[in-house]
Each structure stands twice: as structure tokens, then as C-alpha cells.
Amino acid sequence: MVSRSRKGRSWLLWLLIIPFIALLIPQFYNYSTPTFIGIPFFYWYQLLWIIITAILTAAIYLLGA
Amino acid sequence: MKLNPVALSVFIFFFLLITVLGFVAARWRRGNLNELAEWGLAGRRFGTVVTWFLLGGDLYTAYTFVAVPGAVFAQGALGFFAVPYTVLVYPIIFILMPKFWSVCKEHGYVTAADFVRGRFGSKGLGLAVAFTGILATLPYIALQLFGIEVAIQVLGFPVEISLIVAFLILAAYTYTSGLRAPAMIAMVKDIMVLIVVFVAIIYIPIRLGGFAHIFAAAGAYVKANKAAFPSFVGITLTPKFFLAYSTLALGSAFALFLYPHALTSVLSSNSREVVKRNTALLPIYSLMLGLLALLGYMALALPKPPATGNGAVVTLISSLFPTWFAGFALAAISIGALVPAAVMSIAAANLFTRNIYKEYFRPNATTQEEAQVAKLVSLVVKLGALLFILFVPTAQIIQFQLLGGVWIIQTLPPVFIGLFTNWFNRWALLIGWAAGMIVGTLMAFAGIISGTAKVLSSVYALGGILMYAAVWSVLLNIILCIVLTPIFEAIGAKRGTDETSASDYEAPLVEPKEVGREALG
Numbered sequence: 094m095v096s097r098s099r100k101g102r103s104w105l106l107w108l109l110i111i112p113f114i115a116l117l118i119p120q121f122y123n124y125s126t127p128t129f130i131g132i133p134f135f136y137w138y139q140l141l142w143i144i145i146t147a148i149l150t151a152a153i154y155l156l157g158a
Numbered sequence: 159m160k161l162n163p164v165a166l167s168v169f170i171f172f173f174l175l176i177t178v179l180g181f182v183a184a185r186w187r188r189g190n191l192n193e194l195a196e197w198g199l200a201g202r203r204f205g206t207v208v209t210w211f212l213l214g215g216d217l218y219t220a221y222t223f224v225a226v227p228g229a230v231f232a233q234g235a236l237g238f239f240a241v242p243y244t245v246l247v248y249p250i251i252f253i254l255m256p257k258f259w260s261v262c263k264e265h266g267y268v269t270a271a272d273f274v275r276g277r278f279g280s281k282g283l284g285l286a287v288a289f290t291g292i293l294a295t296l297p298y299i300a301l302q303l304f305g306i307e308v309a310i311q312v313l314g315f316p317v318e319i320s321l322i323v324a325f326l327i328l329a330a331y332t333y334t335s336g337l338r339a340p341a342m343i344a345m346v347k348d349i350m351v352l353i354v355v356f357v358a359i360i361y362i363p364i365r366l367g368g369f370a371h372i373f374a375a376a377g378a379y380v381k382a383n384k385a386a387f388p389s390f391v392g393i394t395l396t397p398k399f400f401l402a403y404s405t406l407a408l409g410s411a412f413a414l415f416l417y418p419h420a421l422t423s424v425l426s427s428n429s430r431e432v433v434k435r436n437t438a439l440l441p442i443y444s445l446m447l448g449l450l451a452l453l454g455y456m457a458l459a460l461p462k463p464p465a466t467g468n469g470a471v472v473t474l475i476s477s478l479f480p481t482w483f484a485g486f487a488l489a490a491i492s493i494g495a496l497v498p499a500a501v502m503s504i505a506a507a508n509l510f511t512r513n514i515y516k517e518y519f520r521p522n523a524t525t526q527e528e529a530q531v532a533k534l535v536s537l538v539v540k541l542g543a544l545l546f547i548l549f550v551p552t553a554q555i556i557q558f559q560l561l562g563g564v565w566i567i568q569t570l571p572p573v574f575i576g577l578f579t580n581w582f583n584r585w586a587l588l589i590g591w592a593a594g595m596i597v598g599t600l601m602a603f604a605g606i607i608s609g610t611a612k613v614l615s616s617v618y619a620l621g622g623i624l625m626y627a628a629v630w631s632v633l634l635n636i637i638l639c640i641v642l643t644p645i646f647e648a649i650g651a652k653r654g655t656d657e658t659s660a661s662d663y664e665a666p667l668v669e670p671k672e673v674g675r676e677a678l679g
Contacts, residue, residue: 106253109252112245112246112248113246113249113408116242116245116246116404117242117246117404117408118400118404119395119403120397120400123235123395123400125393125394128369128370130368130369131369131371131372131373132373132452133373133393133394135235135238135393135395136238136452139241139448140241140445140448142242142245143241143244143245143441143445143448144441144445146245146248146249146441147248147440147441147442150252153252154252
């Protein structure tokens with residue numbers, strides 16, 4: 094049986110704001126260059142954030158928020 | 159389109175395989191199927207692996223294969239909002255879903271409407287949430303059926319016949335097996351879909367000369383045919399569309415888990431931790447969606463691009479793949495649409511049976527009767543979706559899902575905010591909901607009503623600001639809830655009783671550890 098302590102590291106959840114900021118302000122990434130294997134920046138930037146957000150949520154899960 | 163025997167036989171083979179699996183699923187982890195909970199939630203027994211497939215299966219639908227590439231084809235960069243949308247879903251569900259799972263487990267809630275009724279002590283509010291859930295699911299199911307139609311059309315079949323056959327298969331095995339049918343098939347489907355996606359992402363760009371060439375050719379083609387692309391924003395956005403882009407993403411992200419079928423998937427897993435664990439596993443699906451979205455541009459880079467976005471992916475498949483693989487790929491797409499259509503119709507049926515039928519018509523219905531009614535309703539819901547396809551313009555099919563989003567997001571105040579606080583007055587919530595529904599619907603249909611547009615439009619301009627109609631309307635909804643609550647309290651409108659307590663939303667002190675075979679689901 095696994096017991097979970099109530100005293101959370103709930104501050105970690107605030108880290109989840111980061112993807113929102115990174116993605117909801119298109120002004121930040123609305124560019125064609127630099128390209129990656131021919132894909133314009135606008136597209137590969139967002140694809141990259143899929144991976145970053147996944148790592149972020151995995152880290153938060155494992156650190157036990 | 160000519161009937162190709164090789165593609166057709168491969169296609170039929172995989173469909174038969176699925177049909178057999180669907181009937182076998184009834185045997186799997188046999189519970190008393192006649193109990194609604196058994197039928198609707200597969201007895202809450204699914205472990206991590208299965209839940210992952212089921213949740214992922216929900217994401218990979220005709221939306222992924224037809225609607226989003228089609229949106230990128232027709233609208234350029236604006237259509238890519240689906241990627242930030244699915245990325246933002248994870249943090250949202252990571253925080254909200256474990257709470258939802260816990261409180262529902264504690265009180266035996268099976269639907270969002272159950273929760274809302276318990277939290278706010280309001281049957282009316284529960285009814286509103288149930289009604290919205292069923293309504294919003296209709297265009298979403300219609301989108302799936304449309305996806306099958308498009309896939310089969312490319313094989314050379316007359317559209318109506320293929321649509322009816324697929325519909326019948328779907329109806330038949332969800333009727334007999336409930337949620338288990340989609341789960342088993344979801345695994346097969348996901349493997350098929352994964353194969354198709356990897357081949358498509360690697361093979362097609364190479365065939366077409368690399369991404370740099372694809373983007374250049376796509377841009378050039380649209381420029382040369384401007385009249386055929388009235389909604390095309392550009393390979394990147396223009397400032398006018400920045401807010402439209404972010405609100406489409408944000409609104410869709412919040413809306414996704416308010417759908418009955420998504421909540422069904424969450425409630426059918428056997429632990430709150432499984433839900434959390436899966437949010438970290440789901441991004442692989444997001445990545446695939448993003449890469450598939452780029453197929454919209456690849457279709458534009460073909461020597462002979464299709465006429466509309468809806469045909470983008472299937473045209474790529476039929477013109478670039480060998481026929482046997484085309485048959486396999488089209489089967490993957492069609493099965494990919496069948497699974498979510500099944501899950502969605504089951505979820506809508508659950509909602510109706512518990513929160514409308516049992517609540518208002520037959521409070522003394524036995525669980526057997528509930529299960530029977532649910533089975534019938536899931537059929538009716540599918541028929542409703544069929545009518546949607548036949549009578550609502552389908553030129554930009556992604557608008558169907560965006561319309562569903564406009565409706566379902568109106569349940570955000572009671573369902574999501576309700577997970578944190580019961581401060582809102584139930585009457586304020588009802589009025590907010592009604593206002594949001596009306597305003598959102600009018601915005602979506604504005605173009606059609608005024609005759610200036612032939613399709614639904616999900617983005618609407620107010621005061622020169624262009625935003626997703628769901629966001630406009632839910633903001634109105636929330637503002638009304640906030641403003642009206644103290645007013646209703648002041649005039650003494652009775653607060654409903656909250657039957658939940660704060661600890662219901664947290665993890666229990668001891669979690670059963672998932673072991674080996676259990677984890678496999």
C-alpha cells in the first residue's frame with residue numbers, strides 16, 4: 094500500500110502556468126524563420142512545446158504534487 | 159472515384175476484424191452488462207494501459223485526420239490552433255480531473271450532471287448540464303461519421319450506402335457491449351493509426367520533396383488561386399488573428415473535458431492516480447496531431463490538390479500510397495472515427511438515462527431498465543448525428559466540433575469552478591448558462607442567418623476584436639454568475655444543499671497500488 098502525505102508540494106502546480114504563457118501569446122512565435130528541416134518557426138516552436146509540457150507534467154507528477 | 163479492388167478488400171478485412179473484436183469484447187471482464195454502471199463505465203475497472211488507450215483513442219478521431227488538416231488547408235496558420243489546444247489540455251486535466259474523479263467515486267456520481275446536482279442542490283441545473291452534454295455531443299459525433307464518409311468515398315462507394323453500413327456496425331456492437339467494445343477496438347485502432355501516421359509523416363514529405371518545398375509550394379498554390387481560399391490567413395498569422403488563435407486554443411482546451419465522453423473516460427479508470435499518470439503519457443498523441451495537421455499543407459503541395467480541405471488527407475493517401483496500404487490507412491481512419499463515435503454516444507446515453515429519464519420520468523426505474531433505455535438512447539443520438547451531417551453545411555467540418563465547444567463550455571461554471579467552490583448561487587448559474595448558450599449559438603450561426611456565410615463560424619468579432627465564440631459567451635456566463643449570485647442571496651433565493659464535503663475532492667490517505675495484471679486493465 095502506498096501512502097500519500099497531505100502536505101503537498103502544491104507550489105509545483107504553478108509551474109503549469111508556463112505552457113499557457115508560451116503558447117497563448119502568438120506574437121511571441123509568429124515567425125517563419127528560423128526553420129527546422131524546412132518547417133517554419135511558428136510550427137516547430139509549438140510542436141516543441143508539446144514535448145516540454147509533457148516533461149513538465151511528468152516531472153510534477155513524479156515530484157508528487 | 160473508381161472502386162479499387164485491392165484497397166477495398168484490405169479495407170473490408172480490417173473492418174471484419176473489428177466487428178469480431180467488438181462481439182468478443184462482450185466476454186471480456188464479464189460483469190452484469192445489464193447494470194448501467196457496468197455497461198456505461200465498464201465497471202470502473204480499467205487500469206492504466208487501457209485508460210491510456212481509451213483517453214488517447216478519444217483524441218485521435220476524425221478531428222485529427224479530417225477536420226484539422228482540412229482547417230490548415232483552408233485557413234493556413236489559423237487552423238493549427240489544434241496544437242496549442244491539445245497541449246493546454248494536459249495541465250487542465252492534471253489539476254481538475256483527479257478532483258472530479260474523487261468526488262464522483264465518493265458519491266457514486268456517474269455524470270457531470272450528477273455532480274452538479276449534488277454540489278449545488280439543484281435538479282434544474284443538473285438538467286441543464288445533462289441537456290447541454292447531449293446537445294454538444296451531436297455535432298461531434300456527426301464529425302466522426304463524416305470522417306468515415308470521406309474515407310469510404312475515396313474507395314469509390316456511393317456515400318449514403320457506406321455511411322449507413324458504418325453506422326450499423328457501430329450501433330450493433332456498442333449496443334451489445336457498451337464501453338468495453340470501444341476499449342478493445344481502441345487498442346487495435348491506435349496501433350493501426352500509429353503505423354499510418356509514422357508512414358505518412360516520413361513518406362509523404364519525402365515524396366513531395368521535403369518540408370521547405372512543401373511550404374513554398376503550398377503558399378504559391380494558394381496565392382495563385384486566391385479566390386478559392388477566402389479564409390486562408392497565411393503560412394503565419396496576421397495580427398488581426400492573434401487573439402482568435404489563442405482563444406480557439408484556450409476555449410477548446412477547457413471545453414474538451416466537459417464533454418460527457420471525456421468525463422466517462424476519466425470515471426472509468428480505477429484510480430485517481432491513473433488519471434494523473436496518463437496526462438503525462440498523452441502528449442505523444444498531441445505530437446501526432448501536430449504532424450498530421452501539416453498534411454493540410456502537403457495536400458496543397460500535390461501536383462493536383464483536392465478541391466476542399468475535407469478531402470486533404472484522403473487525397474494524399476489515395477494518390478501517394480500503394481493501393482493495399484491505402485486500404486489499410488483508410489480503414490484506420492474510419493475505425494478511428496468509429497471508436498469515439500461509440501464512446502460519445504454511450505456517454506450521452508448515460509447522461510440522458512440518469513439525469514433526464516430517471517430524474518423526471520421514472521424515478522423508480524430498475525438498473526435493468528436504465529441500461530435498456532441507455533442502449534436505445536445511444537442509438538437515437540447516433541441517428542441525430544446522422545441528420546446533422548445530412549442537413550448542416552459540412553464544407554469546413556472543423557466548425558462542427560467548434561460549435562460543440564461553444565455549447566459544452568457553458569457548463570464550465572458549475573462543473574469546473576464547482577470543483578473548487580460552491581459559492582455561486584444555483585439560480586445565477588442557470589441564468590449564466592442560458593445566456594451563454596443563446597449568445598454563443600447566435601454568434602456561431604450569425605453568418606448563416608445573415609446570409610453572408612455558407613458555413614458556421616466559430617470566431618466572432620465584437621468591437622473589432624475577433625475571438626472564439628465559446629470564449630465570448632462563457633465570459634458573459636461567468637460574469638453573470640458572479641454578478642447575480644450576491645443579488646440572489648440578497649433577495650433570499652434559497653441556496654441548494656451541497657452534499658459534498660471538502661475532503662471528497664482530495665486523494666484518500668491510502669491508494670491501492672496497481673499491480674501487474676491489474677495495470678494491464
